[in-house]
Amino acid sequence: MHQGLRVTIVVPAYNEAATIAAVVDDFRAHPSVDEVLVIDNRSKDTTGSIARERGARVVHEEQPGYGFACRRGFDEAQGEIVVLTEADGSFRAFDLDKFLAYINSAPFVLGTRTTRQMVQQGANMGFLVRWCNVAMAKILELLWFYPHEPRLTDVGCSYRAIRKDAWMRIRGGCSHPGPAFSPEMICEGYRHGLRVVEIPVHYYARLGGESKHSDSFMKLAKTAAKMFQIIIRKRLETAPRPAVANAPATQN
Numbered sequence: 437m438h439q440g441l442r443v444t445i446v447v448p449a450y451n452e453a454a455t456i457a458a459v460v461d462d463f464r465a466h467p468s469v470d471e472v473l474v475i476d477n478r479s480k481d482t483t484g485s486i487a488r489e490r491g492a493r494v495v496h497e498e499q500p501g502y503g504f505a506c507r508r509g510f511d512e513a514q515g516e517i518v519v520l521t522e523a524d525g526s527f528r529a530f531d532l533d534k535f536l537a538y539i540n541s542a543p544f545v546l547g548t549r550t551t552r553q554m555v556q557q558g559a560n561m562g563f564l565v566r567w568c569n570v571a572m573a574k575i576l577e578l579l580w581f582y583p584h585e586p587r588l589t590d591v592g593c594s595y596r597a598i599r600k601d602a603w604m605r606i607r608g609g610c611s612h613p614g615p616a617f618s619p620e621m622i623c624e625g626y627r628h629g630l631r632v633v634e635i636p637v638h639y640y641a642r643l644g645g646e647s648k649h650s651d652s653f654m655k656l657a658k659t660a661a662k663m664f665q666i667i668i669r670k671r672l673e674t675a676p677r678p679a680v681a682n683a684p685a686t687q688n
């Protein structure tokens with residue numbers, strides 16, 4: 437619970453039996469967390485049963501794909517604050533406090549993994565991945581310079597918090613099945629005039645198991661191309677009228 441609002445952690449998971457227990461334990465132990473919701477996306481291993489044993493609520497999403505799993509998680513979350521993270525242990529619960537501190541000022545708080553000083557050795561955030569993310573974030577900034585003047589350094593960070601009511605506003609435009617869902621969600625935030633802020637988070641090597649999106653240069657290049665495409669396409673779509681562009685003193 438954070439200032440009277442329930443907090444749900446959404447964990448999309450595909451074949452993460454090696455790591456899911458540690459992730460559920462870590463987030464369940466955080467005093468502000470009310471619900472850990474694991475979206476088991478047709479895992480062929482015991483991800484779902486392990487998560488349930490450790491006290492998570494487990495929902496099975498039949499449509500394969502990271503984007504579908506995230507969407508289902510945001511929809512199913514019971515909390516008024518919904519925090520997305522990963523099932524591989526690359527993000528940690530102690531960073532949650534930063535998201536909760538900023539969610540009072542902005543309904544959509546993004547993590548960034550590009551602060552080099554906070555990236556653990558061995559994490560999948562080498563020079564190329566880091567600077568690809570920064571470059572794409574700068575393109576997004578330029579495209580949305582008017583009227584939002586975003587300040588972003590990472591388009592693919594899957595540790596992020598959104599207020600459930602803000603999610604309900606943007607969900608209609610968030611439909612990408614794969615990892616490009618991440619920048620799509622940011623673009624939808626801007627299209628709807630949400631206040632979006634970015635905060636640095638610690639980023640670790642996955643605790644075990646296998647990478648699904650970025651274990652080879654080809655996979656990375658494909659993901660980057662899809663992300664780039666969606667950023668451009670979203671800017672060209674007819675924009676809904678921005679509701680809030682400037683920050684009032686507080687927002688609940």
Ligand SMILES: Nc1nc2c(ncn2[C@@H]2O[C@H](COP(=O)(O)OP(=O)(O)OP(=O)(O)O)[C@@H](O)[C@H]2O)c(=O)[nH]1
Pocket residue numbers: 447448449450451452475476477500501502505506521522523524526560594642646647648649650651
């Ligand atoms: N539900 C669901 N989750 C997925 C799918 N693909 C990946 N994930 C989850 O999404 C998160 C991100 O996938 P990762 O394989 O860690 O991709 P990455 O973070 O780019 O790469 P590494 O962390 O370096 O291995 C993990 O928690 C995965 O379990 C999918 O198709 N469906």
Ligand SMILES: [Mg+2]
Pocket residue numbers: 522524526642
């Ligand atoms: Mg990962």
